[in-house]
Amino acid sequence: MSYIPHTDEQREEMLRTCGVESISELFHDIPAELAPESFNIPEGKSEIEVLSYFEMLAEQNYSHLTNFVGGGFYDHFIPSAVDALVGRSEFYTAYTPYQPEVSQGTLQAIYEYQTDICRLTDMDLANASLYDGGTALYEACQMALRATGRERVILDGGVNPVYRKILTSYTANLDIQFTISPVSHGHSDRDKIFDAIDTDTAAVILQNPSFFGIIEDHSDIVQHCHDNGVLVIQSVYPTAMAMLKTPGEIGVDIAVGEGQSLGIPLAFGGPYLGFMATTKKLARRMPGRVVGRTVDRDGREAFVLTLQAREQHIRREKATSNICTNQGLCALRAHIYLSLLGKQGLLDVAQLCIDKAAYARERLDMIPGVEVMKASPTFNEFTVSLPMDAGEVVGAMVEKGFAPGLPLGRFYPGMENFLLVAVTEKRTKHEIGMLAETLEAVLCQ
Amino acid sequence: MSVIFEKSVRGRRGVDLPKCDVPSKGHIDEAYRRGTSLDLCELSELDVVRHFTALSRKNFGVDNGFYPLGSCTMKYNPKALEAVARLEGFTDLHPFMPQLRHGGMLVQGALRVLYELERLLAEITGMDAVTLQPLAGAHGELTGMMLIAAYHRDKGNKKTEVLIPDEAHGTNPSSAAIGGYAVRAVPTDKKTGTLDLEALEQMVGEQTAAVMLTNPSTLGIFNSDIARIVEIAHEHDAQVYYDGANLNAILGRFRPGDAGFDVVHMNLHKTFATPHGGGGPGAGPVGVKKHLVDYMPISRVVKRDDNTYALDYDYPKSIGYIATFYGNFMVCLRAYAYILMLGASGLREASGHAVLNANYLMNRLKDKFKVAVPRTCMHEFVLSAEAEAEKGVHATDIAKALIDEGFHPPTIYFPLIVKEALMIEPTESESKETLDAFVDAMLKISAQVSACPEVLTSAPKSTPVNRPDEVKAARDMDVAWPRDNHEQ
Numbered sequence: 001m002s003y004i005p006h007t008d009e010q011r012e013e014m015l016r017t018c019g020v021e022s023i024s025e026l027f028h029d030i031p032a033e034l035a036p037e038s039f040n041i042p043e044g045k046s047e048i049e050v051l052s053y054f055e056m057l058a059e060q061n062y063s064h065l066t067n068f069v070g071g072g073f074y075d076h077f078i079p080s081a082v083d084a085l086v087g088r089s090e091f092y093t094a095y096t097p098y099q100p101e102v103s104q105g106t107l108q109a110i111y112e113y114q115t116d117i118c119r120l121t122d123m124d125l126a127n128a129s130l131y132d133g134g135t136a137l138y139e140a141c142q143m144a145l146r147a148t149g150r151e152r153v154i155l156d157g158g159v160n161p162v163y164r165k166i167l168t169s170y171t172a173n174l175d176i177q178f179t180i181s182p183v184s185h186g187h188s189d190r191d192k193i194f195d196a197i198d199t200d201t202a203a204v205i206l207q208n209p210s211f212f213g214i215i216e217d218h219s220d221i222v223q224h225c226h227d228n229g230v231l232v233i234q235s236v237y238p239t240a241m242a243m244l245k246t247p248g249e250i251g252v253d254i255a256v257g258e259g260q261s262l263g264i265p266l267a268f269g270g271p272y273l274g275f276m277a278t279t280k281k282l283a284r285r286m287p288g289r290v291v292g293r294t295v296d297r298d299g300r301e302a303f304v305l306t307l308q309a310r311e312q313h314i315r316r317e318k319a320t321s322n323i324c325t326n327q328g329l330c331a332l333r334a335h336i337y338l339s340l341l342g343k344q345g346l347l348d349v350a351q352l353c354i355d356k357a358a359y360a361r362e363r364l365d366m367i368p369g370v371e372v373m374k375a376s377p378t379f380n381e382f383t384v385s386l387p388m389d390a391g392e393v394v395g396a397m398v399e400k401g402f403a404p405g406l407p408l409g410r411f412y413p414g415m416e417n418f419l420l421v422a423v424t425e426k427r428t429k430h431e432i433g434m435l436a437e438t439l440e441a442v443l444c445q
Numbered sequence: 446m447s448v449i450f451e452k453s454v455r456g457r458r459g460v461d462l463p464k465c466d467v468p469s470k471g472h473i474d475e476a477y478r479r480g481t482s483l484d485l486c487e488l489s490e491l492d493v494v495r496h497f498t499a500l501s502r503k504n505f506g507v508d509n510g511f512y513p514l515g516s517c518t519m520k521y522n523p524k525a526l527e528a529v530a531r532l533e534g535f536t537d538l539h540p541f542m543p544q545l546r547h548g549g550m551l552v553q554g555a556l557r558v559l560y561e562l563e564r565l566l567a568e569i570t571g572m573d574a575v576t577l578q579p580l581a582g583a584h585g586e587l588t589g590m591m592l593i594a595a596y597h598r599d600k601g602n603k604k605t606e607v608l609i610p611d612e613a614h615g616t617n618p619s620s621a622a623i624g625g626y627a628v629r630a631v632p633t634d635k636k637t638g639t640l641d642l643e644a645l646e647q648m649v650g651e652q653t654a655a656v657m658l659t660n661p662s663t664l665g666i667f668n669s670d671i672a673r674i675v676e677i678a679h680e681h682d683a684q685v686y687y688d689g690a691n692l693n694a695i696l697g698r699f700r701p702g703d704a705g706f707d708v709v710h711m712n713l714h715k716t717f718a719t720p721h722g723g724g725g726p727g728a729g730p731v732g733v734k735k736h737l738v739d740y741m742p743i744s745r746v747v748k749r750d751d752n753t754y755a756l757d758y759d760y761p762k763s764i765g766y767i768a769t770f771y772g773n774f775m776v777c778l779r780a781y782a783y784i785l786m787l788g789a790s791g792l793r794e795a796s797g798h799a800v801l802n803a804n805y806l807m808n809r810l811k812d813k814f815k816v817a818v819p820r821t822c823m824h825e826f827v828l829s830a831e832a833e834a835e836k837g838v839h840a841t842d843i844a845k846a847l848i849d850e851g852f853h854p855p856t857i858y859f860p861l862i863v864k865e866a867l868m869i870e871p872t873e874s875e876s877k878e879t880l881d882a883f884v885d886a887m888l889k890i891s892a893q894v895s896a897c898p899e900v901l902t903s904a905p906k907s908t909p910v911n912r913p914d915e916v917k918a919a920r921d922m923d924v925a926w927p928r929d930n931h932e933q
Contacts (some may be wrong), residue, residue, distance in 0.1 A: 005876040014805040030841035031668035036700045044788025047525045058534025060554030083495040093506030095721040101908035105504035106723040115925040119484045125924045131580040134769040168767030173594040173625035269540030269770025271726030291904040292918035302913035312619035317628040322619035325581040328724030340459040345486040354471030395546030428464040
């Protein structure tokens with residue numbers, strides 16, 4: 001099926017209008033010697049065949065395991081109305097709202113989404129989305145470097161280790177130095193961070209809760225940074241923002257994060273949503289599209305893309321970022337999700353996560369040989385040490401229907417026996433109990 | 446229409462969550478707690494459904510009508526792709542699953558999708574390997590620049606600049622600059638609408654890291670000198686980058702790899718029919734030739750001897766991670782389904798009819814409007830409303846008048862090198878009836894330019910708003926609804 005509506009007669013008539021006899025003639029600018037050397041693509045299939053092929057592939061994935069894996073990406077509940085509304089093709093078959101008159105739906109939704117992000121983070125303004133949490137962190141970094149004219153960035157050890165790898169990849173060809181400040185007992189190490197700050201430091205990057213699930217109050221770090229003319233970038237988990245001290249409250253300059261937990265399916269890693277919010281002072285240095293509220297010719301309220309002077313289609317090589325297409329539909333998802341959950345709903349999700357995670361901590365802590373990293377408050381995720389290689393334990397647990405957590409050895413050499421366990425509102429007391437019982441049985445084997 | 450926060454009613458709920466079934470009570474110390482009010486809106490599910498349904502009705506998508514937005518390839522997005530993207534085996538799959546012990550075996554279906562799509566895209570573009578990780582076209586460009594930089598670093602080449610035609614998409618110079626290079630614009634020969642070869646020969650040198658090209662160009666013209674351009678660049682060990690924004694024109698008819706291009710990016714949301722989503726998510730896979738394979742981002746998907754698939758991270762020369770996981774997976778999934786449905790002949794037919802539709806429109810409009818480069822075009826062409834502008838009707842007025850005629854306007858004021866540009870890309874999905882109706886509307890507008898220009902300059906009349914004040918928007922910077930404003 002090629003979804004082409006032309007009948008033979010129409011095609012003939014159109015070719016005549018073009019003054020040619022065949023479609024191939026229209027391609028005469030392609031030199032004969034540049035004809036494809038091969039084009040080994042299988043012949044087309046019907047919708048029935050293609051659907052059943054993908055059903056077969058989908059069944060090969062272990063998506064049905066009882067999931068305690070997080071690491072910044074969580075199995076949260078998505079209300080049915082989210083899919084129903086995002087599935088309206090007026091939204092998903094449109095493109096970037098260059099023509100505001102026929103895009104007020106997208107534009108107003110983005111404006112409202114920007115408002116949601118501002119309210120979640122207590123920041124002044126947010127953009128219309130970036131690719132994902134990791135690339136948003138990189139964009140924040142670039143923003144801080146340009147704003148300060150400095151070349152060093154200090155990265156707290158509690159930041160997602162994959163994000164850390166992204167930052168170093170992107171800056172390989174640039175004059176930017178990264179210093180990683182290892183955590184101390186899971187916490188941001190104030191002394192190390194303060195020692196690392198010098199006159200060429202543009203920013204300190206923090207994460208709350210940390211990759212290990214630990215909640216931090218970074219106020220003192222922000223204060224110290226600002227005293228030294230250093231900007232603070234904080235990556236935050238939006239669901240936790242319902243309850244935790246916000247970037248805005250503690251004076252963070254750029255807040256970023258992964259928006260997946262706001263109604264976006266896990267979907268094997270994407271598409272996700274990078275959100276970014278900042279202060280009025282840094283507004284014009286922020287990358288990405290921004291929607292503003294204005295009035296039209298007749299004085300009616302209207303929404304348009306604004307601050308475009310920063311963008312690549314105007315500024316070309318001098319733009320603040322090369323981002324053009326973003327994650328518009330994912331931002332819409334997040335906005336619909338937050339509108340449905342509302343103030344109390346998001347608080348309830350957060351409280352359920354905390355309570356269930358607390359229960360899981362207690363249950364796992366009772367297992368001989370298992371030790372929960374204590375002395376630190378956690379939100380919905382926590383680190384446990386096991387009496388043996390966590391990878392092996394996970395392998396055995398998978399066979400019993402559980403994805404019990406993320407083994408940390410792959411990201412932190414020396415932490416081979418550690419497991420990062422996440423609990424969301426979807427997990428039940430029964431599932432948590434079974435996790436504990438199964439883990440105990442596996443460890444006894 | 447009210448902003449959603451104005452509709453909020455204190456105490457109203459839209460979602461109901463289960464009662465807590467565990468005996469534990471998690472506690473967060475006051476020192477870590479949020480001190481400000483959350484202030485999300487409080488609405489019923491029906492309130493939310495009505496709000497977003499109303500918003501959707503103020504939008505225009507491909508499903509609403511003809512959307513000839515040049516350079517964006519607004520083709521029909523088949524519904525089967527959405528059905529594939531709803532399968533729970535994909536939607537519920539955690540991206541860290543492969544990091545569990547033998548985790549690759551838990552995601553065989555997903556890895557097969559990635560592996561097979563990479564191979565199909567490599568064959569379509571004539572490249573040796575493809576990575577699906579870039580999350581959008583511009584992200585693909587940046588990835589390409591990073592690959593090229595890694596190549597030159599590894600070879601000890603001292604390269605400082607990237608050459609880009611003046612008609613290129615703005616993302617090209619921006620991506621090159623962010624990749625760490627100085628950018629120089631190569632002029633376009635106004636007569637042929639293609640790159641000025643002499644200028645290129647003068648500008649290229651040992652300092653040239655890469656030449657970035659879009660072919661067909663943003664003027665919709667296929668550059669027949671392409672092999673020569675590649676040769677000139679390669680003489681200086683400059684890499685040649687193919688911006689695949691316009692790949693829809695050449696499916697099965699030309700492969701950048703065969704012409705010697707070193708790096709290619711594709712826009713799955715353009716050529717391979719994945720929805721544009723109101724501005725994304727897209728996907729911008731990158732293909733490379735053999736000499737660049739070692740630098741590709743990790744992870745990479747491999748097929749083992751026992752026909753199973755695995756993620757491999759062991760590439761010491763790799764540029765590293767450019768995305769958190771494996772790309773915009775669900776976008777890739779849709780593109781894979783699209784390619785399987787069309788097959789080799791379907792893809793060739795798609796490019797053939799995209800080019801036929803564009804040439805048909807151009808030929809029907811050429812007597813009334815000035816065509817920027819009057820010669821056979823590929824999948825799109827550019828009109829110049831210079832003559833109309835002299836009579837007070839600008840490209841933007843024509844665009845707004847088209848809205849009143851029921852069409853989405855073309856891309857306007859791009860490429861920058863054409864005055865009063867209207868860039869029209871009909872795509873293969875559109876029928877002759879639709880194209881004829883668009884021609885009728887354009888001819889009507891053409892007649893109105895002299896007869897009643899005020900109809901055009903005051904358009905659109907049929908929309909909820911008419912020409913929002915962009916200057917005011919930039920000045921006021923009202924980019925978030927204020928708290929306490931009209932809230933109950």
